[in-house]
Amino acid sequence: MTAKPRLTPAPPPGELIDSPRFPVAARRELGNTAQRRNLRLATHTIRDKRANAVGEMENWEQLREAGGAIKNRVLRHLPEYLEQLEESLTRNGATVHWARDAAEANRIVIALVQETGSQEVVKVKSMATQEIDLNEALEESGIAAWETDLAELIVQLGHDRPSHILVPAIHRNRSEVREIFLEEMGRYGTPAPPGLDDNPTNLANAARGHLREKFLRAKVAISGANFAVADTGSLVVVESEGNGRMCLTLPETLISVVGIEKVLPSFDDLEVFMQLLPRSSTAERMNPYTSVWSGASEGDGPQNVHVVLVDNGRTNALADPHGRQALRCIRCSACMNICPVFEKVGGHAYGSVYPGPIGAILNPQIRGTDSAVDRSLPFASSLCGACTEVCPVQIPIAELLVHMRGKVVDAKKAESKGVHMPHAEPAMMKAGGWVMGDHRRLEAAQLAAKAGGGVLGRFTDHIGPLPWPLSKWTNTRDVPNPPTKTFRDWWNVNRADQVEK
Amino acid sequence: MTETSRERPGEGLTVALFATCISDTMFPKTPQATVEVLERMGCRVVFPREQTCCGQIFTNTGYFDDAIPSVRTYVKAFGDYDYIVGPSGSCVGSVREQHPMLAERSKDAGLQRAATAVASRTLDVSEFIVDVLGVTDVGAYFPHRVTYHPTCHSMRVTKVGDRPYQLLKAVRGLELLELPEATQCCGFGGTFSLKNPDVSVSMAADKARNAASTGAEYLVAGDNACLMNIGGMLSRQKSAMTPIHLVEILAHTEGKRR
Numbered sequence: 007m008t009a010k011p012r013l014t015p016a017p018p019p020g021e022l023i024d025s026p027r028f029p030v031a032a033r034r035e036l037g038n039t040a041q042r043r044n045l046r047l048a049t050h051t052i053r054d055k056r057a058n059a060v061g062e063m064e065n066w067e068q069l070r071e072a073g074g075a076i077k078n079r080v081l082r083h084l085p086e087y088l089e090q091l092e093e094s095l096t097r098n099g100a101t102v103h104w105a106r107d108a109a110e111a112n113r114i115v116i117a118l119v120q121e122t123g124s125q126e127v128v129k130v131k132s133m134a135t136q137e138i139d140l141n142e143a144l145e146e147s148g149i150a151a152w153e154t155d156l157a158e159l160i161v162q163l164g165h166d167r168p169s170h171i172l173v174p175a176i177h178r179n180r181s182e183v184r185e186i187f188l189e190e191m192g193r194y195g196t197p198a199p200p201g202l203d204d205n206p207t208n209l210a211n212a213a214r215g216h217l218r219e220k221f222l223r224a225k226v227a228i229s230g231a232n233f234a235v236a237d238t239g240s241l242v243v244v245e246s247e248g249n250g251r252m253c254l255t256l257p258e259t260l261i262s263v264v265g266i267e268k269v270l271p272s273f274d275d276l277e278v279f280m281q282l283l284p285r286s287s288t289a290e291r292m293n294p295y296t297s298v299w300s301g302a303s304e305g306d307g308p309q310n311v312h313v314v315l316v317d318n319g320r321t322n323a324l325a326d327p328h329g330r331q332a333l334r335c336i337r338c339s340a341c342m343n344i345c346p347v348f349e350k351v352g353g354h355a356y357g358s359v360y361p362g363p364i365g366a367i368l369n370p371q372i373r374g375t376d377s378a379v380d381r382s383l384p385f386a387s388s389l390c391g392a393c394t395e396v397c398p399v400q401i402p403i404a405e406l407l408v409h410m411r412g413k414v415v416d417a418k419k420a421e422s423k424g425v426h427m428p429h430a431e432p433a434m435m436k437a438g439g440w441v442m443g444d445h446r447r448l449e450a451a452q453l454a455a456k457a458g459g460g461v462l463g464r465f466t467d468h469i470g471p472l473p474w475p476l477s478k479w480t481n482t483r484d485v486p487n488p489p490t491k492t493f494r495d496w497w498n499v500n501r502a503d504q505v506e507k
Numbered sequence: 508m509t510e511t512s513r514e515r516p517g518e519g520l521t522v523a524l525f526a527t528c529i530s531d532t533m534f535p536k537t538p539q540a541t542v543e544v545l546e547r548m549g550c551r552v553v554f555p556r557e558q559t560c561c562g563q564i565f566t567n568t569g570y571f572d573d574a575i576p577s578v579r580t581y582v583k584a585f586g587d588y589d590y591i592v593g594p595s596g597s598c599v600g601s602v603r604e605q606h607p608m609l610a611e612r613s614k615d616a617g618l619q620r621a622a623t624a625v626a627s628r629t630l631d632v633s634e635f636i637v638d639v640l641g642v643t644d645v646g647a648y649f650p651h652r653v654t655y656h657p658t659c660h661s662m663r664v665t666k667v668g669d670r671p672y673q674l675l676k677a678v679r680g681l682e683l684l685e686l687p688e689a690t691q692c693c694g695f696g697g698t699f700s701l702k703n704p705d706v707s708v709s710m711a712a713d714k715a716r717n718a719a720s721t722g723a724e725y726l727v728a729g730d731n732a733c734l735m736n737i738g739g740m741l742s743r744q745k746s747a748m749t750p751i752h753l754v755e756i757l758a759h760t761e762g763k764r765r
Contacts, residue, residue: 033705346692350709386703388696388710389567391663404663408605411569435570442528442560443576445584452532468742478704483711483739486533493526493535497554501542 013126013150014141015165015190022167023373025357028382035351041177042350048176049342049349055289056340056396063285072278074400077334080269081324087236087269088315094239098301100311108138111316115140115228115261116147118312122259124149124225130243130250131155132230133171133337134263134316136359140228151228152194152220154249156213163190169353171360172287172339177352180204191216217249227253227308231264232336233279234313237272240300241313244283244293254297260308266315267333279336282398286338319372328409332367334399341393341403347386356383363393367406375417384410452492459488515549516640522550523585525593525602525629527731528560530752534731540758541594541632544647547760548640557584563601566609568698575613578606582621590639591629594754596661596729599631604664631661632754633670633729643673648761650680653751654723656714656737658730659692671729671753678756684721688713695736708740715740718748725751 025031035041060066080087092102105111119127127144129135129151141151141162153162160175161168164186168174175183187198187209196219198212229250233242241262243250254260270276284293302311324330342348342362353361357379358369366383373380384407391404419432441447462469469485471477479485522545526538545552562577581602585591593599603626610622630639637643655675661667675683694700694710714737718726726741726748728734738750 029703029705032703036705036709346694346710347703347706350706384569385699388659388692388694388699388707390659390692390696392659392690392692395663405604408567408569411567412571413569415569415571431568432570435565435568435573439562439565439570439573439576442562442565443580445557445559445580448528448559455532475701478701479739481704482708482743483736484742485739486735488533489535491535493531493538494554494556496535496539497542501552501554 012145013148014145014152014194015162017142017162017165017167022357022359023377023379025379027378028355028357028386031355031357031379032347032351032386035355040179041352044177044179045349045352048173049344052173052289052343056286056343059285059289059291062291063281069278069281070398070400073282073336073398074334076270076275076278077336077399078331080271081267081330081333084266084269084324087271088266090236091234091239091269092315094236095301095313096239098239100239100301100313103312103314105314105316105318107318108316111138111263111314111318112140112143114314115263116144116149118259118261119144119149119226120147122226122310124259126150126152126220126224127226127228127261128152128154128220128224128253128257129158130227130229130253131158131174131245132228132263133359134230134265135228136168137265138263138316138318140263152217152224154217154220154253155245156210156247156249159213159217160186163187163194167354168359169361170339170342171337171353171362177354180206180209183209187212187216195219221249221252221256224253224257226259226261227257229254229260229262231262231268232283233276234264234269235273235276236269238300240273240298242276243297244280245295245297246288246290246293248295251295251297254299255307257308259310259312260299261312261314263314263316265320266317267320267335283336283338286340286396286398319374322374323368323371326371329367329371329406329413331401332364332371332406334401335364335368336399338398340396340398344392344396345387346390346392347388356386358383363387363403363407364401367401367403367410370410370414375414381414381417384408384414449494452494455488456490456492460490462487463490513642514646516642517545517548517550520550520590520639521588522552522590522592522635523588524552524554525558525585525591525598526554527593527595527598529598529735530594530731533735534752536755537594537731537752540752540755541592543758544632544636544645544754545592547758548636548642548645550640553588555584555588559584561598561601561606562609563598563605564697566601566605571609571612574605574609578609578613578622579618581606582618582625585625585629586621589628590635591625592632592635593629594632594729594752595731596631596658596665596667597732599629600660600664602626602629631665631667631729633661633667633674634665636757637670637673644677645674645757647678647757647759648680649678649756649759651725652682652684652721652723653725653727653756654684654686654718654721655689655753656686656693656718656726656728656733657689658728658733661729662690667729671727674753674757675727679761681756684723686721687717689717691717693733693737695733697732700736707736711736711740715744715746719744719746723748725749725756727751727753727756729753
């Protein structure tokens with residue numbers, strides 16, 4: 007069997023869900039020193055800018071509270087708001103489609119594109135379509151999907167995957183971008199000007215030239231939406247470049263793929279989110295382009311307007327009253343920018359289009375905890391809580407990481423019921439829990455530590471290599487010897503007369 | 508207020524010391540220093556022997572059921588005291604923020620009530636000194652250059668705010684140097700350091716480098732687990748910087764040798 011010639015650049019082989027466990031992928035990514043430099047520079051720059059942009063707002067905490075409260079209301083009454091949204095959109099001349107999962111969403115979109123007879127689509131940057139892997143589904147149906155967001159274009163032309171939800175090419179520097187443009191643009195349309203250097207303005211101009219041809223030719227555009235307003239039946243796209251605006255206005259047909267949690271009750275609610283989102287994501291007071299469209303308007307913009315509302319696991323999260331808080335996410339990316347773990351490894355280590363702290367709590371909810379990568383994600387955090395502090399809709403991310411760890415452990419325990427050889431970890435935790443259940447057991451354990459410390463103290467002032475799993479610590483860090491006297495011992499000698507209570 | 512009461516603002520208060528299992532076993536100087544400072548302030552300090560651990564290592568690894576015995580032990584040990592004080596933002600934070608959730612999971616209504624009540628009376632030592640005793644100068648003398656790392660849980664869970672800085676600034680002879688990227692995690696994270704050792708070490712290396720760049724003699728923090736992590740990295744790098752718990756500086760007075 008010969009492979010069909012590809013219409014668009016092929017992404018890396020394999021499915022994200024089959025990614026290795028986070029610690030394994032993290033080690034791989036840590037080895038990429040150029041990427042680490044790029045990530046460190048980018049995350050630290052955007053962090054500082056965000057802090058300034060947010061610091062200007064005296065009522066920031068109230069805005070966060072309002073954002074969280076509105077989203078909570080949406081999640082409590084999701085069916086009602088979705089029905090209202092469908093009704094309003096339909097009244098405005100849009101056609102609403104419902105998709106249970108990725109496969110159904112892709113089938114719907116493909117059929118809609120095929121109806122137009124077009125062999126290609128232009129795309130507005132969209133996480134939902136990344137999530138359902140729409141581009142590859144279209145490719146298999148003989149339809150070329152062109153990413154038009156600058157960073158998404160870099161990723162697509164680079165045969166790569168996004169490593170960040172807002173800055174998908176955060177792992178690349180400009181000389182890498184130059185090479186990708188020179189190498190790939192000509193294969194898929196207008197080539198980069200020969201002699202292109204790595205000046206950002208010149209790189210942007212090369213992208214402009216390459217994309218212009220596609221914008222002017224396109225009959226169909228595909229977008230996501232940042233917000234879907236139930237009362238007015240409006241979709242909202244927030245962007246920086248204006249490339250989204252081109253897609254949303256020029257083609258005849260516009261298909262928007264929207265996660266069901268994106269619904270907002272009322273147009274007035276945008277007041278809150280349009281303050282929270284730009285400052286949290288790009289650290290701007292206001293983003294350059296905000297497009298709002300309410301169905302089809304005669305003689306203005308796309309006449310054939312479709313909205314595909316996608317569940318794809320969101321109702322799994324909704325069923326958990328605690329875990330569902332993750333669905334408040336407005337995809338600003340502040341949590342990944344502030345995350346010291348993300349800063350080290352980038353988005354590819356997370357095996358999902360949603361990386362970073364939010365990905366670590368969202369993926370195991372919407373995809374479940376069956377895959378190795380999804381089981382490892384809640385543990386991909388030191389629980390430092392920096393993410394919780396910056397989240398514009400007050401998602402208690404650190405708390406939900408612990409919540410999801412509990413779910414992973416419960417799932418593992420359920421599986422190992424009746425299995426002859428359980429994992430070492432549950433046995434160690436059970437033993438540890440038992441020791442801490444009574445101070446006499448802790449004191450017995452301390453005897454062992456003191457004895458060890460006493461012997462070691464004759465030879466060295468710190469502990470060297472220890473056996474697994476503690477070797478993971480001592481390979482790179484010293485550990486002080488346990489002292490030969492615990493605090494309890496000291497107390498018994500020095501405060502023996504002190505009576506309790 | 509008389510001169511005596513300002514010097515001994517803890518007169519008449521009984522404080523139950525929550526030593527924390529890690530300091531009890533590995534860093535006994537820290538709870539000893541806590542006793543010294545609190546007694547110097549006039550408090551009567553007791554050490555309920557039934558205490559063990561906050562159970563955080565189990566909770567944060569996802570083994571909630573295995574953490575419940577720790578909650579029961581904690582309630583039993585500290586249930587009778589108005590002030591429970593520990594030298595750890597992380598362990599205190601776990602008691603305050605996680606014990607109620609664990610008790611709820613136990614389905615034991617009595618434990619839920621008790622755990623919630625005891626949690627609310629549990630304070631980090633910096634909170635107790637600044638808020639309850641109402642002082643920042645505890646008469647300490649420490650003629651050294653130090654830099655302070657605000658540990659993640661003291662800052663974001665227990666929310667001790669600038670209390671440690673207030674306490675350090677009042678120490679005579681002490682020069683406090685600013686730590687670059689102070690609020691960034693040191694990479695410890697409990698079992699995170701074992702489950703994701705590569706990332707953890709990379710984070711610890713950043714923290715050690717930033718600490719070393721200050722030229723301080725001591726790296727101060729309010730959590731011994733974080734200090735053990737950063738200190739382990741400093742030691743491996745043969746750095747001359749010594750990790751030290753905040754309360755050990757506060758215990759140090761003029762004429763006393765470390």
